Amino acid sequence: MSAIPDLELAGVSKHYDAFSAVNDLSFSIAPGSFFSILGPSGCGKTTLLRMIAGFIEPDQGDIRIRGQAMQGVAPNRRPATMVFQHLALFPMMSVGENIAYGLKRRGEPAAEIRRKVSAMLEQVGLPGAEYKPVSALSGGQKQRVAIARSLVLEPTLLLLDEPLGALDLKLREHMKIELKQLQHAIGTTFIYITHDQSEALVLSDTVAVMNQGRFEQFGTPQSLYYQPASAFVAGFVGANNRYTARVNALRGDAAECVTDGGLPLIGRIVGTPPRPGDAVELFVRPEAISLAHEPADLAHCDLTIEAEVDSLLFDGANSSVLLVDKASRTPLRAALPQNGRFAHLCPGESVRLGLQVNQVWGYPAR
Amino acid sequence: MIRLLLTPTRLGRLLPLWLLLAPALIWLVGLILLPHLDLLWLSLQTRGDGGGDYTFGAGNYLTFFDEPLYWRTFARTAVMSLIATALTLVTAFPIAWYLAKIAQGRLRQLLFVLCLLPFWVSEMVRTFGWILLLQSNGVIPHLLQRFGFTDQPVELLYHDATILLGLVYSSLLFMVIPLANTLDTLDDSLVEAAYNLGGNGVSILRDIVLPHAAPGIAAGTIVVFMLTLGNYLSPVLLGGKNSLWFTEQIYNQFITRFNWQQGAAFGFLLLILSTLLVWAGLKLTGQSFGEAMRKS
Amino acid sequence: MKRTGLRCIPLMLAFAAGHTLAADNTLRLLTWADYAPKDVIEQFKKETGITVEVTLSNNEEMISKLRATGGSGYDLVQPSQDRIVSAQKEFRIYKPLDLSKVDRKLFIPSMLSATEKITTFDGKVYGLPYVWGTDGLVVNTKAAQIADYTDLCNPAYAGKVSMRLKRPTLMAFAFALGENPFKLYSNPQQYGSLMNKVGDKLIACKKNVKYFFENKEQMLGDLRNGALVGAMMWDSGGWKLNSENPTLKFVAPKSGAMGWVDTYALPARGKNDTAAYKWINFTMRPEIAAKIAKSVGNFSASQGADKLADPKLKAQFAASFPPAVMQKINWYPAVPAGLEEIEGRVLDRVKAAS
Incomplete structure (x- = not known):
């Protein structure tokens, strides 16, 4: 890895009147990585991407692309190309002309352009599509042309603005894999923004979770999933049971709590340790909940709950069961084990749940 | 086949269609086709010297080619109309761009109203407005003199440029609206994408914006060209003694010389000219009439 | 309220138009600017109950309009006397005057006979003098x-x-x-x-x-x-x-x-000749003719109107047209x-x- 990061932001802010879209962001991205910015709409991720592309000038701070300061550099002179949300393919041009557009603007010789265009089309799996009109392409093919059009310029950064958003679910799953493979093959740094946590987790080497103009967490997909740094991240990444609760007692970095609904839980506290009586937010992943008929099966657990089945949510590999705590009637959602052992639970049936303390995350309530 | 066409079920199915089409057909035949056929018939009658006795033939059309004044006026009208249309396009484009892409909310409405404003008064009044502004003792020559650009009153009226000014002014709206409509449908991200890929203002205009706006440009150009070609007041009032506009020739034939036959022939020639030029323009730019009218 | 009022206007106009077509108390006059002053129209309405609708025009347009409609659309027109016979010959847009309905004593006799002569076609008179000038x-x-x-x-x-x-x-x-x-x-x-x-x-x-x-x-x-x-x-x-x-x-x-003389002439398919004759006899009364003359700034063909004419106009006329110059018109x-x-x-x- 070279010493100079492909993208480096230092203290970048952008305000619209009183609203701060991007608030004092600093980070750097190593060459060749796939970096995603994950956040709900309005979190400032689009503003951030457009600042990197040069469509918006930051109010404060510096953006450097491979060490080059970008202040005052127009979008058409930055080594960053963008794949737009709705792709923005030029409908008045053929596929080949779309891809050749940037090369032509650079004034490359015609023969060279032809060669690069056909090589690029081959790379994205559309060999010989030069003369097709854009309107004759399927959604996935358009996607590939849009990426090819940007990549053919061999940018330092490829910026992607939720490019899969317009596709249907199946195609989206497929394109995710294709995109990942493509990035591996060419090694260009991808900056990808999305509100879909699955896209971010599957594709990225590094993910930043963004909220209200700031990064809540910056790290690998695994660290986001298994060690969410804030209640926001825990709530945004992955499915979760979420409870507000009060601390009864502290045991090291674990806290014994009772939810507002009356369910007793033990969780690991992230951040400032609370005092007894403080409010916390607790998150329990459905797959962290162990199901058992016999108490012996839950010996490794720190907490067991007597529950009864409310309903089954069958979704193949993602199947889960909705349960109700017998004592407090608090609802819980638990994943069904892949081995099918609990596939035949019936509503009303009693079942025993087990939780480990380091799989319940607690955050001081804000 | 014929029997098939006339089976009762078929007739029953077609009847509502014909009934729906009836008003349009009546309009088309009664108000467009028949009067034109009548004019065509009229144009093929030649009026005798003493008036009164008419002979059938192409005499009126021959007169047009025999008399240099007529075909020169005709050519001049066509050329001036083309220039006026081009000027209107160039003037309207930034306005339409501003309306479609930059102005927002109230400002946008206000600008549309501003474009409409000249049409709240009749063309006659509008043209006299220009006369008041431009005549040698009018507002603009007065100001020019006041601020020392000239030392004696200049006559800004009665030039070809004045005719063009009046024509562009009264056609602007008809160009701005179709242009603004098509530009409005131009996805901003196309422009951004082109810019992002290394395009600059000129190349984006040429490669992205103009091709996208082509139907609007075609529609606006057709409408403005037709309006200009058929304009009467602006050229006559602003052009003064040398105005020479073809519609004036038609008016003269009909009104002051009572020679409807010649006037009808002139009218037909103007119709043929405008049809030919519009057709040629569409062919040259690879547009189709239907598409231009539909998209804008 | 205001809105309903506005919406009613087209209806009222349509009604008014229908009314006009049906009624015989309207005179549709096709004439030159200033030839039918407002106060004269008002007085005519007061005396006869007839409303005068004025359309302004010039010689060529008068002929063209009547030609286009085959002589309908107006009840009385006022072309110059020299443009009547040729237009009648080619386009048949006028109808002959019924001289019995006109009070000939109101006209200056020499002018009346000159105009009658110049506007005679196929032995019938088509025009009567109204106003003359140069x-x-x-x-x-x-x-x-x-x-x-x-x-x-x-x-x-x-x-x-x-x-x-x-x-x-x-x-x-x-x-x-x-x-x-x-x-x-x-x-x-x-x-x-x-x-x-x-x-x-x-x-x-x-x-x-x-x-x-x-x-x-x-x-x-x-x-x-x-x-x-x-x-x-x-x-x-x-x-x-x-x-x-x-x-x-x-x-x-x-x-x-x-020198020109503008006339009264009846369009071939005018609908209200009665009103037209009433207007002719009314506007030839010396005191009315003097009012019209003042409005136009020219002299009327009405006998005695010149005596009532604006003294200033008379002076200007006398200065412009001494008898020798008058002869040369x-x-x-x-x-x-x-x-x-x-x-x-x-x-x-x-x-x-x-």
């Missing part, structure tokens, strides 16, 4: 010395003169060139060559002309403010300017002013059909010349 010159006497039409072409006044590009101008210049076009009316060949000669003169004169005026007011305005120093113009316009500014004078040209005879074609070609040539 075409001459209006001159800014401080800035220019213009005594005849051709003086407008004096290079000293380049860019400061105006005229209409119409047949009266051709006639006037023919006289100023020492010819009599009226005598050649019946000889198209010679008339054509005379018109060509006049055309050449006008082409030579064209660079002197600031513009050929279509609109009287624009031209009068330029005379007022000095942009023009001379123009071919009706006497009434000249006298009007003279009242405002004594240096502007109407001058009867040396070769003779052009060239009165338009009836225009034979087809002359317009010859004249039109000449006018076209003038228009095209640069």
Whole structure:
């Protein structure tokens, strides 16, 4: 890895009147990585991407692309190309002309352009599509042309603005894999923004979770999933049971709590340790909940709950069961084990749940 | 086949269609086709010297080619109309761009109203407005003199440029609206994408914006060209003694010389000219009439 | 409330239009500007209950409008007397007058008989005199010395003169060139060559002309403010300017002013002849005719109206037309059909010349 990061932001802010879209962001991205910015709409991720592309000038701070300061550099002179949300393919041009557009603007010789265009089309799996009109392409093919059009310029950064958003679910799953493979093959740094946590987790080497103009967490997909740094991240990444609760007692970095609904839980506290009586937010992943008929099966657990089945949510590999705590009637959602052992639970049936303390995350309530 | 066409079920199915089409057909035949056929018939009658006795033939059309004044006026009208249309396009484009892409909310409405404003008064009044502004003792020559650009009153009226000014002014709206409509449908991200890929203002205009706006440009150009070609007041009032506009020739034939036959022939020639030029323009730019009218 | 009121307007108009068509208490009059002053129309309505609807026009448009409708749409029109017979011959747009319905005593006898004679076609009379006047010159006497039409072409006044590009101008210049076009009316060949000669003169004169005026007011305005120093113009316009500014004078040209008489004529398919005759008899009453004369700025064909005429107008007339000059007025005879074609070609040539 070279010493100079492909993208480096230092203290970048952008305000619209009183609203701060991007608030004092600093980070750097190593060459060749796939970096995603994950956040709900309005979190400032689009503003951030457009600042990197040069469509918006930051109010404060510096953006450097491979060490080059970008202040005052127009979008058409930055080594960053963008794949737009709705792709923005030029409908008045053929596929080949779309891809050749940037090369032509650079004034490359015609023969060279032809060669690069056909090589690029081959790379994205559309060999010989030069003369097709854009309107004759399927959604996935358009996607590939849009990426090819940007990549053919061999940018330092490829910026992607939720490019899969317009596709249907199946195609989206497929394109995710294709995109990942493509990035591996060419090694260009991808900056990808999305509100879909699955896209971010599957594709990225590094993910930043963004909220209200700031990064809540910056790290690998695994660290986001298994060690969410804030209640926001825990709530945004992955499915979760979420409870507000009060601390009864502290045991090291674990806290014994009772939810507002009356369910007793033990969780690991992230951040400032609370005092007894403080409010916390607790998150329990459905797959962290162990199901058992016999108490012996839950010996490794720190907490067991007597529950009864409310309903089954069958979704193949993602199947889960909705349960109700017998004592407090608090609802819980638990994943069904892949081995099918609990596939035949019936509503009303009693079942025993087990939780480990380091799989319940607690955050001081804000 | 014929029997098939006339089976009762078929007739029953077609009847509502014909009934729906009836008003349009009546309009088309009664108000467009028949009067034109009548004019065509009229144009093929030649009026005798003493008036009164008419002979059938192409005499009126021959007169047009025999008399240099007529075909020169005709050519001049066509050329001036083309220039006026081009000027209107160039003037309207930034306005339409501003309306479609930059102005927002109230400002946008206000600008549309501003474009409409000249049409709240009749063309006659509008043209006299220009006369008041431009005549040698009018507002603009007065100001020019006041601020020392000239030392004696200049006559800004009665030039070809004045005719063009009046024509562009009264056609602007008809160009701005179709242009603004098509530009409005131009996805901003196309422009951004082109810019992002290394395009600059000129190349984006040429490669992205103009091709996208082509139907609007075609529609606006057709409408403005037709309006200009058929304009009467602006050229006559602003052009003064040398105005020479073809519609004036038609008016003269009909009104002051009572020679409807010649006037009808002139009218037909103007119709043929405008049809030919519009057709040629569409062919040259690879547009189709239907598409231009539909998209804008 | 306001909104409903506005929405009702089209309905009311439609109703009014329907009403007009049906009623016989409306007179649709096609005439020149100032020929039917408001107070006269009001008084007529008060006396007869008939509403007069006025449409303004000029000679050529009157004929063209009636030709287009086959002589319907109006109940009374007022073309110049020289334009009636030829139009009637070719287009049949008028109907003969029923002279028994007209009070002949109201007219100046000599003028009545002259007009009847000039507007007689197939033994029937089609026109009665209404107002008469002349075409001459209006001159800014401080800035220019213009005594005849051709003086407008004096290079000293380049860019400061105006005229209409119409047949009266051709006639006037023919006289100023020492010819009599009226005598050649019946000889198209010679008339054509005379018109060509006049055309050449006008082409030579064209660079002197600031513009050929279509609109009287624009031209009068330029005379007022000095942009023009001379123009071919009706006497009434000249006298009007003279009242405002004594240096502007109407001058009867040396070769003779052009005399015209505007008439009453009935369109072939007019619907309300009764009202038309009532209007004729009403407007020929000396006191009414004097009012009209004042509005137009010309003299009426009504017997005795001149006695009631505005003294200022009378003085201006007397100054412009001493008896010798009066004698020289060239009165338009009836225009034979087809002359317009010859004249039109000449006018076209003038228009095209640069």
